[in-house]
Amino acid sequence: MPRPSDERLIAYLDGELEESERDAVADALERDAELRERGAALSESAVLLRSAFDEVLHEPLPERLIRAARGESGAVTDLAAARQKRWKRVLGDRRFWLGTAAAASLAAFAVGFGIGGGDVGLADAILAAYAPHSAEQAADSFPDNLAGYYRRYVNMGPNDGTTFDKLPQNFHLPNLKPWGLAFQGARFLMVEGQPAMALMYTTDNKALGPVLVVVANSPHADKGTDFYHRGDINVLRWRHHGHAYAIAGTASINYLWNIHNDLAYQFDTI
Amino acid sequence: MLPRLRRFARGLTGSAVEADDLVQAACERALSRAHQFQEGTRFDSWMFRIVQTIWIDQLRSRDIRREEAEEEGVNVGTDEPGRRAEARLALQEVRSALAQLPAEQRAALLLVTVDGLSYKEAAEAADVPVGTIMSRLARARTALLAKLEAGGGLRRSTQDAKAE
Structure with a gap:
């Protein structure tokens, strides 16, 4: 069977293939080390891309956008005029004649909007996810990133050159041996701009699969456990006492939930 | 939203x-x-x-021109831990690599890979057929990977893992 194209491989990684195609690509990945490496690199680049724009979600919203979503702008934004206005600010007095022209054109472009009350239902929809809690739930890409890292570890195995065993001296490694999971290696990550530690545990039981545990510092308040499903990967995430924790794996939610309880207990006592 | x-x-x-x-x-x-x-x-x-x-x-x-050098500079100051600076650098490289892609590929990447829309939803958002999204995305992902590999962004992100 020919090697799947990049298009197929990427659709597989995105969980967009039909079952028969998915199995074919999975078989190819199992046989072809070079393809696995390619898949892992594509997964890694996707994780990096999401991380590169993560911080935007956590920035405070400018008042002008909230007002615009509420229909309170008062004038239709003209992007060219807005750019000219900034250009004027950048040039300052040295180019006053250009600034004058920009101001004139800005005035010419400012068309009365006359929105009245606007469409309240639509404004509500735009603002709906603005409540901090729901924004976090609706827009957070952390579960996607964690699923991407999980795929990378599973596809590449422990010899991908990115894992290492050396843990900081003050780090207490959770013991998951009662769950049949042996510590394989660790890796430093950045999660929401904070340093984090990803711990990989493996098992011979393929039904349980490897489990990835992430421990990060977090400036956010405590939060109960959220569940996410990304392709065949389950993700559990919670925050407690200045730390964010997550577990990812292909095992059942019940199995991961039990590990979560054990981890929560262990971390609480450390 | x-x-x-x-x-x-x-x-x-x-x-x-x-x-x-x-x-x-x-x-x-x-x-x-x-x-x-x-x-x-x-x-x-x-x-x-x-x-x-x-x-x-x-x-x-209009001709797009960058009127303000807006992208945040890469802060690799001495007071920033090396590992964190490396990670920032890697993320900055990703943003730069994205900016070099054609507009429609950039949009496909942002809709699917960053925002997590399905191909069908992204096709609806971009007003193109699903097959178009699929091919744009594949070209974008492979181009992005090539740029990151050439620029060392991926290597940096994995070296970051080894830094201790």
């Missing part, structure tokens, strides 16, 4: 200020054309489409 729109616009424009201008214009247009929204379709896809449409109109109407 607004944070997601801002993230999408930030990826399209590569500029925080232009992105907010774009989102503001999209909100205003959505409110003025509320009657065009079709019940039963995804609201977020509709909003993404409006953002993209306005942005493409802007691209067509």
Whole structure:
């Protein structure tokens, strides 16, 4: 069977293939080390891309956008005029004649909007996810990133050159041996701009699969456990006492939930 | 919705200020054309489409030039731990690599890979067939990977893991 194209491989990684195609690509990945490496690199680049724009979600919203979503702008934004206005600010007095022209054109472009009350239902929809809690739930890409890292570890195995065993001296490694999971290696990550530690545990039981545990510092308040499903990967995430924790794996939610309880207990006592 | 729109616009424009201008214009247009929204379709896809449409109109109407060197400089100052600085550098390289992609590929990447829309939802947002999204995405992902490998972004992100 020919090697799947990049298009197929990427659709597989995105969980967009039909079952028969998915199995074919999975078989190819199992046989072809070079393809696995390619898949892992594509997964890694996707994780990096999401991380590169993560911080935007956590920035405070400018008042002008909230007002615009509420229909309170008062004038239709003209992007060219807005750019000219900034250009004027950048040039300052040295180019006053250009600034004058920009101001004139800005005035010419400012068309009365006359929105009245606007469409309240639509404004509500735009603002709906603005409540901090729901924004976090609706827009957070952390579960996607964690699923991407999980795929990378599973596809590449422990010899991908990115894992290492050396843990900081003050780090207490959770013991998951009662769950049949042996510590394989660790890796430093950045999660929401904070340093984090990803711990990989493996098992011979393929039904349980490897489990990835992430421990990060977090400036956010405590939060109960959220569940996410990304392709065949389950993700559990919670925050407690200045730390964010997550577990990812292909095992059942019940199995991961039990590990979560054990981890929560262990971390609480450390 | 607004944070997601801002993230999408930030990826399209590569500029925080232009992105907010774009989102503001999209909100205003959505409110003025509320009657065009079709019940039963995804609201977020509709909003993404409006953002993209306005942005493409802007691209067509002028030569894009970066009037303000807006992208945050890479802070690798001495007081920042090396590992963290490396990670920032890697993320900056990703943003730069994205900015070099053709507009439609950039949009496909942002909709699917960053925002997590399905191919079908992204196709709806971009107003193109699913097959088009699929091929744009594949070209974008492979191009992005090539740029990151050439620039050392991926290597940096894995070396970051080894730093101790």
